[in-house]
Every structure is written in structure tokens, then in C-alpha cells.
Amino acid sequence: MSKSIIQTDKAPQAIGTYSQAVKAGTTVYLSGQIPLVAETMEMVSDDFEAQARQVFENVKAVCEAAGGNMNDLVKVNIYLLDLAHFAKVNEIMSSYFNQPYPARAAIGVKELPKGAQIEIDGVMELPE
Numbered sequence: 001m002s003k004s005i006i007q008t009d010k011a012p013q014a015i016g017t018y019s020q021a022v023k024a025g026t027t028v029y030l031s032g033q034i035p036l037v038a039e040t041m042e043m044v045s046d047d048f049e050a051q052a053r054q055v056f057e058n059v060k061a062v063c064e065a066a067g068g069n070m071n072d073l074v075k076v077n078i079y080l081l082d083l084a085h086f087a088k089v090n091e092i093m094s095s096y097f098n099q100p101y102p103a104r105a106a107i108g109v110k111e112l113p114k115g116a117q118i119e120i121d122g123v124m125e126l127p128e
Contacts (some may be wrong), residue, residue, distance in 0.1 A: 002084050003069045011058040012036035015113065020062050021124075023119045028066045028124040032079070033058035034116035040064035048085050048117050049092070070128045073102045076122040085117070 006021035006028060013032070021030045034110060035044045035051035036058070044054040060070050078089060086106055093101075102122070112119050 006062060006066045008061050010038055010061035010065065012038050012041055015041075021066055023066055023126075025110065026126045026128055028063075028068065028072075028126060030059065030066075030122045030124065032071075032077075032119045032121040034113055035120050036114070038118075039052050043114060045115065048082075051117050052085070052089055052092045055116075055118050056092060059120050059122065060096065062106050063124055066124060066126070070089060071075050071098050072124045072126055073097075073122045074125050076102050076104045076120060078104065078106045079109045079119040080110060081105060081109060081112060081117045089118070 002025065004023045005019045006023055008020065011020055011033060018031050019027050034053050035054035036042065037044050037054065038058070044050050061070055063072060080086070080089070083106065089106065
């Protein structure tokens with residue numbers, strides 16, 4: 001099984017000792033994305049909805065760099081500072097995915113990097 005690193009300028013560069021994603025065989029493991037704008041490496045906004053949309057755009061860019069798309073994600077983890085935003089996440093997520101939706105967890109956390117309100121990671125399975 002081959003392993004390759006996925007990298008794109010259309011999503012924020014890693015801010016630590018990790019890769020945007022790693023492809024092992026036909027499986028792609030996406031690192032967590034926060035709402036940074038790739039071009040500036042700054043937070044998109046303090047507004048939760050803007051942050052959530054930016055995170056989904058970042059995840060989409062990494063999926064595409066790996067040769068797939070959002071609908072190839074089989075598992076998504078969403079980390080939220082405030083679980084009261086769960087309904088808004090569902091609404092936004094439905095505009096990025098077609099049914100059947102991936103497996104998902106929504107997890108309330110105390111803190112995220114750079115003061116983000118949301119972070120998303122996932123696992124993608126590419127067609128052979």
C-alpha cells in the first residue's frame with residue numbers, strides 16, 4: 001500500500017507538525033481544518049456561520065486536492081465550542097453533501113486552535 005501526502009494552496013497550510021491530509025491506498029485521512037482563509041492565514045470572521053462555511057470550503061479543497069469530493073467522505077468529526085450551533089452546522093452541511101450523508105460525530109470542546117469556534121476533520125474513501 002502506498003502512502004502520499006496531500007497538500008493544496010486552496011486550504012490553509014498546516015500550522016503544526018502535520019499534513020493537510022495523508023492518502024494510504026484509497027483512503028484519505030484529513031487533518032482538522034479551522035476557519036482560516038488560505039491566502040491570508042487569518043480567521044475568516046468572528047461570526048459562527050462564516051466560520052462554519054469557511055471550514056467546509058477548506059475541507060472541500062483538501063478533498064479535491066486528494067482527487068475526490070465531499071461526497072467521498074465516509075466519516076466526519078465536527079468540533080464545536082458551543083453545541084447550540086449544532087442546528088446551524090446541520091443546515092450548512094446539507095449544502096455541501098448529497099445523501100447518503102457520511103457518518104458523523106459532533107463534539108463539544110473547550111478550546112480550538114487560534115480561537116476558532118469550529119474544526120472539522122474526516123476520512124475519505126476514493127473509488128478504486
